[in-house]
Amino acid sequence: xxxxxxxxxxxxxxxxxxxxxxERVVLExxxxxxxxxxxxxxxxxxxxxxxxxxxxxxxxEQPSRGEMLLDGKPWPQEPGADRGVVFQxxxxxxxxTALANTRLFxxxxxxxxxxxLFGARRxxxxxxxxxxxxxxxxxxxxxxxxxELSGGMQQRLALAQSLVAQPKILLLDEPFGALDPGIRADMxxxxxxxxxxxxxxxxxxxxxxxxxxxxxxxxLVFDRVRNDPQAPQRYGARITYDLPxxxxx
Amino acid sequence: MKRLVxxxxxxxAALLLAALPFIVLFALYLQASAERHLENPEDRLxxxxxxxxxxxxxxxxxxxxxxxxxxxxxxxxxxxxxxxxGVGVSALFGIxxxxxxxxxxxxxxxxxxxxxxxxxxxxxxxxxxxxxxxGLDELSKxxxxxxxxAPFIIRDIQSRVLEIPVEQLVKAQSLGMSSWQIALxxxxxxxxxxxxxxxxxxxxxxxxxxISAEAIAAEQGLGYRIFLVRxxxxxxxxxxxVAWITLLAFVMDRxxxxxxxxxxxxxxxxxxxxxxx
Ligand SMILES: Nc1ncnc2c1ncn2[C@@H]1O[C@H](COP(=O)(O)OP(=O)(O)OP(=O)(O)O)[C@@H](O)[C@H]1O
Ligand SMILES: [Mg+2]
Numbered sequence: 001x002x003x004x005x006x007x008x009x010x011x012x013x014x015x016x017x018x019x020x021x022x023e024r025v026v027l028e029x030x031x032x033x034x035x036x037x038x039x040x041x042x043x044x045x046x047x048x049x050x051x052x053x054x055x056x057x058x059x060x061e062q063p064s065r066g067e068m069l070l071d072g073k074p075w076p077q078e079p080g081a082d083r084g085v086v087f088q089x090x091x092x093x094x095x096x097t098a099l100a101n102t103r104l105f106x107x108x109x110x111x112x113x114x115x116x117l118f119g120a121r122r123x124x125x126x127x128x129x130x131x132x133x134x135x136x137x138x139x140x141x142x143x144x145x146x147x148e149l150s151g152g153m154q155q156r157l158a159l160a161q162s163l164v165a166q167p168k169i170l171l172l173d174e175p176f177g178a179l180d181p182g183i184r185a186d187m188x189x190x191x192x193x194x195x196x197x198x199x200x201x202x203x204x205x206x207x208x209x210x211x212x213x214x215x216x217x218x219x220l221v222f223d224r225v226r227n228d229p230q231a232p233q234r235y236g237a238r239i240t241y242d243l244p245x246x247x248x249x
Numbered sequence: 250m251k252r253l254v255x256x257x258x259x260x261x262a263a264l265l266l267a268a269l270p271f272i273v274l275f276a277l278y279l280q281a282s283a284e285r286h287l288e289n290p291e292d293r294l295x296x297x298x299x300x301x302x303x304x305x306x307x308x309x310x311x312x313x314x315x316x317x318x319x320x321x322x323x324x325x326x327x328x329x330x331x332x333x334x335g336v337g338v339s340a341l342f343g344i345x346x347x348x349x350x351x352x353x354x355x356x357x358x359x360x361x362x363x364x365x366x367x368x369x370x371x372x373x374x375x376x377x378x379x380x381x382x383x384g385l386d387e388l389s390k391x392x393x394x395x396x397x398x399a400p401f402i403i404r405d406i407q408s409r410v411l412e413i414p415v416e417q418l419v420k421a422q423s424l425g426m427s428s429w430q431i432a433l434x435x436x437x438x439x440x441x442x443x444x445x446x447x448x449x450x451x452x453x454x455x456x457x458x459x460i461s462a463e464a465i466a467a468e469q470g471l472g473y474r475i476f477l478v479r480x481x482x483x484x485x486x487x488x489x490x491v492a493w494i495t496l497l498a499f500v501m502d503r504x505x506x507x508x509x510x511x512x513x514x515x516x517x518x519x520x521x522x523x524x525x526x
Contacts, residue, residue, distance in 0.1 A: 060419060081425030090416035095438045095515050104434065105424040115430040145515045158420075165424055 017066035028236035041212035044222030084162030091158035304485030335394025343402030351410025368400035
């Protein structure tokens, strides 16, 4: 069913996962194995539960039933530095410059109490942050605030900010959904090169099926297979297709 | 001819229009004052310019015969000190409890209903209790201001914290930030400019509480003086005092607005960017 990438144990293992809000069943009986370094695109009709699934990966929501394992251990109950995230909007901090946004992880991990670095450690952090800004093409905008950046630049910044933490998994919920087509193509190229360089695992929810095909190494389609017209609440979505994709070297 | 909704005054015209109500009010006053003085040259209810100048001179520039001090400065200093304490303590409560209630569901559960109820207690109604408990000195006046103003600031800050997009808080956690670090680097920096706005909005009621408390029990202060000289119908002192208080309030408001704009440029330019200006 899934791509035979390695013989190693899967990084992520999901067994018979259900999620419901009260009477409303959103996801039913999801099972899935994902290996480290896969790029999983998720598509599906609006309202079928993609974001709900995404929030469970983040740790913002807990499953109603079933099992989720990360590296063989129970899934964390809250977001953490092992799972980076980029949303469609509001992923960067408006009161910090691009450089300060990118440096933030280094400051909070290096100074638990003050959450700020000074002197030589600050300069070292600045250097690493600058290198990351360069990698996403934002070196010239290091001193700017997010509102001075275009939508595409803000998403690049959000990526840089997350990648500084070297997450094992990167979670993207329609990250390029609000961007113009031309800029979106640039972002695809950037995303691909970052993934090929760092080889983190990616989950990307998208409305753009073409984007799902061109970026992912694997495509999941969420859909509601059963439908009770009398009680539309009753059945949730499942993974109806799980397609391995050719990935360019 | 453009529609009325699209017509804007030029810069000069805007200034003139802004001054107009003041000029009209002043002219009406002078007119009424002159009429009264025709009937009775000694009239004290609507003092004319010369009487007002004499009144100002007496309180603002001459030393009081009894105490040897200049009354206006003594009063201003006393009032500003009480106001600063009252508003300062309120702001501190506001940022601490407002941030706690906004960020932590565990703190919101006990704080939010309590502060809501507290904000409904009419502070003036418990002023007698304050006088009994805290005495007639400075403390009871400061406590009155705090009781009147702090609940508003706490609630305002709480709602400002809750307005921060949840995406930001999740992003912060995905960078491994602890609750303390999120407060320090994400929430407080974004809420501080809101605190200044909140303080500006509450200065009006802070003045009300201050003057009321001073009117009832004090030895000096702007409110005390106004209510003292009321007995002699000394409008030549009351009117300049009212103008002086208004000016003080205006200057404070402008200073806070200006300081906020300078210190938190990211917020104001960001707002402008959002409005598409
Ligand atoms: N906290 C919640 N409480 C109740 N119902 C919820 C909650 N969150 C989501 N839902 C419901 O779950 C369903 C799936 O929502 P979800 O946001 O996951 O869809 P989606 O696939 O991301 O849609 P879209 O493509 O429009 O973003 C919706 O019907 C929504 O109303
Ligand atoms: Mg969604």
